[in-house]
Amino acid sequence: xxxxxxxxxxxxxxxxxxxxxxxxxxxxxxxxxxxxxxxxxxxxxxxxxxxxxxxxxxxxxxxxxxxxxxxxxxxxxxxxxxxxxxxxxxxxxxxxxxxxxxxxxxxxxxxxxxxxxxxxxxxxxxxxxxxxxxxxxxxxxxxxxxxxxxxxxxxxxxxxxxxxxxxxxxxxxxxxxxxxxxxxxxxxxxxxxxxxxxxxxxxxxxxxxxxxxxxxxxxxxxxxxxxxxxxxxxxxxxxxxxxxxxxxxxxxxxxxxxxxxxxxxxxxxxxxxxxxxxxxxxxxxxxxxxxxxxxxxxxxxxxxxxxxxxxxxxxxxxxxxxxxxxxxxxxxxxxxxxxxxxxxxxxxxxxxxxxxxxxxxxxxxxxxxxxxxxxxxxxxxxxxxxxxxxxxxxxxxxxxxxxxxxxxxxxxxxxxxxx
Amino acid sequence: xxxxxxxxxxxxxxxxxxxxxxxxxxxxxxxxxxxxxxxxxxxxxxxxxxxxxxxxxxxxxxxxxxxxxxxxxxxxxxxxxxxxxxxxxxxxxxxxxxxxxxxxxxxxxxxxxxxxxxxxxxxxxxxxxxxxxxxxxxxxxxxxxxxxxxxxxxxxxxxxxxxxxxxxxxxxxxxxxxxxxxxxxxxxxxxxxxxxxxxxxxxxxxxxxxxxxxxxxxxxxxxxxxxxxxxxxxxxxxxxxxxxxxxxxxxxxxxxxxxxxxxxxxxxxxxxxxxxxxxxxxxxxxxxxxxxxxxxxxxxxxxxxxxxxxxxxxxxxxxxxxxxxxxxxxxxxxxxxxxxxxxxxxxxxxxxxxxxxxxxxxxxxxxxxxxxxxxxxxxxxxxxxxxxxxxxxxxxxxxxxxxxxxxxxxxxxxxxxxx
Numbered sequence: 076x077x078x079x080x081x082x083x084x085x086x087x088x089x090x091x092x093x094x095x096x097x098x099x100x101x102x103x104x105x106x107x108x109x110x111x112x113x114x115x116x117x118x119x120x121x122x123x124x125x126x127x128x129x130x131x132x133x134x135x136x137x138x139x140x141x142x143x144x145x146x147x148x149x150x151x152x153x154x155x156x157x158x159x160x161x162x163x164x165x166x167x168x169x170x171x172x173x174x175x176x177x178x179x180x181x182x183x184x185x186x187x188x189x190x191x192x193x194x195x196x197x198x199x200x201x202x203x204x205x206x207x208x209x210x211x212x213x214x215x216x217x218x219x220x221x222x223x224x225x226x227x228x229x230x231x232x233x234x235x236x237x238x239x240x241x242x243x244x245x246x247x248x249x250x251x252x253x254x255x256x257x258x259x260x261x262x263x264x265x266x267x268x269x270x271x272x273x274x275x276x277x278x279x280x281x282x283x284x285x286x287x288x289x290x291x292x293x294x295x296x297x298x299x300x301x302x303x304x305x306x307x308x309x310x311x312x313x314x315x316x317x318x319x320x321x322x323x324x325x326x327x328x329x330x331x332x333x334x335x336x337x338x339x340x341x342x343x344x345x346x347x348x349x350x351x352x353x354x355x356x357x358x359x360x361x362x363x364x365x366x367x368x369x370x371x372x373x374x375x376x377x378x379x380x381x382x383x384x385x386x387x388x389x390x391x392x393x394x395x396x397x398x399x400x401x402x403x404x405x406x407x408x409x410x411x412x413x414x415x416x417x418x419x420x421x422x423x424x425x426x427x428x429x430x431x432x433x434x435x436x437x438x439x440x441x442x443x444x445x446x447x448x449x450x451x452x453x454x455x456x457x458x459x460x461x462x463x464x465x466x467x468x469x470x471x472x473x474x475x476x477x478x479x480x481x482x483x484x485x486x487x488x489x490x491x492x493x494x
Numbered sequence: 495x496x497x498x499x500x501x502x503x504x505x506x507x508x509x510x511x512x513x514x515x516x517x518x519x520x521x522x523x524x525x526x527x528x529x530x531x532x533x534x535x536x537x538x539x540x541x542x543x544x545x546x547x548x549x550x551x552x553x554x555x556x557x558x559x560x561x562x563x564x565x566x567x568x569x570x571x572x573x574x575x576x577x578x579x580x581x582x583x584x585x586x587x588x589x590x591x592x593x594x595x596x597x598x599x600x601x602x603x604x605x606x607x608x609x610x611x612x613x614x615x616x617x618x619x620x621x622x623x624x625x626x627x628x629x630x631x632x633x634x635x636x637x638x639x640x641x642x643x644x645x646x647x648x649x650x651x652x653x654x655x656x657x658x659x660x661x662x663x664x665x666x667x668x669x670x671x672x673x674x675x676x677x678x679x680x681x682x683x684x685x686x687x688x689x690x691x692x693x694x695x696x697x698x699x700x701x702x703x704x705x706x707x708x709x710x711x712x713x714x715x716x717x718x719x720x721x722x723x724x725x726x727x728x729x730x731x732x733x734x735x736x737x738x739x740x741x742x743x744x745x746x747x748x749x750x751x752x753x754x755x756x757x758x759x760x761x762x763x764x765x766x767x768x769x770x771x772x773x774x775x776x777x778x779x780x781x782x783x784x785x786x787x788x789x790x791x792x793x794x795x796x797x798x799x800x801x802x803x804x805x806x807x808x809x810x811x812x813x814x815x816x817x818x819x820x821x822x823x824x825x826x827x828x829x830x831x832x833x834x835x836x837x838x839x840x841x842x843x844x845x846x847x848x849x850x851x852x853x854x855x856x857x858x859x860x861x862x863x864x865x866x867x868x869x870x871x872x873x874x875x876x877x878x879x880x881x882x883x884x885x886x887x888x889x890x891x892x893x894x895x896x897x898x899x900x901x902x903x904x905x906x907x908x909x910x911x912x913x
Contacts, residue, residue, distance in 0.1 A: 090522055091717075092520065092524070099508075107510050114541075115536060116515070125534070188688055190687050353800070359782050359783050360780070363778050364780045366778065367776075378799065384841075390839070436789075
């Protein structure tokens with residue numbers, strides 16, 4: 076049986092445009108992967124009558140309702156009140172959830188006073204499945220009534236994402252018949268439209284497995300999804316499709332089911348027992364931040380220098396004054412000297428450097444916004460790449476970091492570093 | 495008269511989670527600024543029956559309906575067809591729009607063949623106001639019928655944003671009466687529920703201005719919104735509320751209508767002609783990244799050292815070996831030496847240092863996850879703070895950076911640095 080879900084986001088801040096409904100995107104992607112249709116998203120404010128109206132409409136057209144937001148003490152637990160009322164359920168005090176909330180405050184926020192309204196969050200619809208929240212104080216919950224499954228999740232995207240992955244997906248998997256398996260190929264170095272143009276005919280011809288392209292932050296993803304009676308059958312259906320795509324896109328594919336280029340690079344460094352250091356000018360620490368987002372980074376990441384000021388490039392990383400004067404801070408020569416300097420002073424096996432113009436204005440030598448030089452040093456050789464990465468400050472910085480990590484990925488997998 | 499708008503976004507790509515409904519956020523912000531209430535957003539796929547259902551629901555509860563998407567040739571002009579049918583209007587060929595579409599292709603897309611279905615975009619509801627699209631091919635349109643104003647905009651955010659600003663705002667200004675003004679106080683150092691507990695009675699008693707609390711990433715916001723006949727009157731209504739909140743929350747308020755602690759700190763550094771450097775261990779470059787997210791950072795930010803490995807702390811920032819051995823890398827003494835070292839080697843007026851345990855595991859001396867030492871050096875004095883920042887790696891890192899920036903904010907505004 077095919078299920079139809081409807082998402083209801085509760086929060087006046089969404090209607091005021093203070094925040095964007097990223098929860099809906101995240102949940103939709105996940106439901107799509109599970110083979111559950113989504114026909115509507117609704118956003119409604121912190122107003123009981125209007126939330127109730129949205130719920131009544133949703134009940135008439137979906138058999139799964141997923142709400143986000145409205146669970147915290149600041150909104151009087153609006154969502155739980157309304158959903159319970161709409162389905163004729165009472166809210167009852169859940170001692171286990173109360174205990175978890177007390178423990179959360181005691182362990183994680185010892186400097187904060189827990190207030191009585193925090194315990195209000197332990198009031199849950201009678202007979203519901205409690206979805207424990209290990210990432211915040213408000214528990215989620217799920218119940219089934221009138222032929223509809225209702226799932227309530229906290230609104231903050233960080234909590235919503237974790238609850239979705241660790242609580243909702245297992246819950247929904249149980250109701251699905253058959254198994255849905257998917258793999259995501261990650262690509263770097265090709266644009267979304269170029270990728271889609273190459274795949275269009277293939278995609279239209281496929282029904283099971285299906286193939287869906289996504290683009291984000293300058294990277295591309297291809298998700299293959301297969302539905303079968305067993306996990307093994309579904310996986311076997313994915314194999315030839317993955318093999319075909321790998322042949323088609325070659326070394327643009329940097330990994331499968333890996334979250335990011337930095338995760339892939341970290342895996343490779345760890346497997347080879349090597350370390351990395353960074354020297355960053357225009358990216359201002361973003362590459363180092365990305366490397367250390369991952370737990371266990373200390374085994375592979377030595378550190379970095381954010382050399383925003385020109386004399387820091389000279390004094391801390393040993394870029395010769397004459398190079399800076401003759402070629403400028405944004406140049407292939409400076410990128411090369413930065414990578415060599417970072418490798419030396421930070422004592423790593425590899426070093427990446429990034430120097431460029433993030434904008435909004437050209438630099439004082441007239442270098443245009445988006446011009447970035449990147450270098451990789453490995454003690455034997457230095458590779459330098461010139462890149463033109465667009466106009467928006469954020470895009471330039473993000474693309475520069477991806478491009479740098481991709482140089483190292485290619486070096487670590489024995490590919491030609493500069494493509 | 496107060497107007498109520500409802501937004502309907504048309505696009506299956508939204509329901510699949512391929513893209514986020516940023517148009518809704520953008521339009522909501524704009525409508526809020528015009529004093530127009532928004533009670534619902536709806537997202538629906540490229541399906542005539544479901545779009546029609548969403549429109550029928552919206553007609554019953556709003557007097558302005560704004561649609562985004564579904565205007566292009568790939569969806570058979572779905573949105574116009576459905577809206578015209580719902581309001582009993584015919585679509586008629588608009589020769590002026592057709593001429594604009596032909597000219598757009600000839601001038602901007604000379605390499606693309608204009609197809610007949612592009613001219614389909616010139617079919618518009620009879621008697622509508624055409625909203626010329628200078629940023630793409632699909633014109634928008636607006637009409638009034640059955641007491642409802644209908645406005646249709648293209649979906650691509652770049653086109654939608656420009657159409658909103660240059661076509662819709664002038665159109666809506668004519669019908670709006672009164673002005674809505676708001677201010678957002680930003681707080682650091684208080685939890686959402688503690689803040690909400692202090693304000694609950696006040697908030698309930700207020701109708702105009704209103705007060706709304708928000709929390710994100712460990713910071714809190716209080717938004718005050720007033721509605722009046724003129725901007726000056728609305729601003730005058732906000733003044734006493736802001737003054738009262740400032741008195742109530744004292745130096746926890748770090749700014750008004752400022753986007754972040756780093757923006758506030760940047761403003762203060764710029765005004766005082768001072769510079770900053772950073773030394774980061776567990777935050778791995780996040781503080782430097784945040785400082786350089788802002789354009790113009792080079793005037794105030796010298797650079798930073800990401801000293802992830804212990805010997806980098808010693809070799810690059812001069813933390814004495816005996817300090818590292820005796821107290822460890824995560825200690826008040828090391829934080830102090832890091833801040834002093836960063837200030838010295840990076841040549842800045844101020845330096846912030848952060849060293850701690852981001853997790854997921856305790857460090858090799860048994861320091862618990864979440865324990866972080868932060869220091870601020872100004873050449874005269876060093877302030878060191880010990881903080882316990884929770885269990886999640888991401889939360890610890892974000893909170894550590896906020897806490898560090900807050901030390902500097904307090905120093906730059908003459909407050910006791912350690913509170």
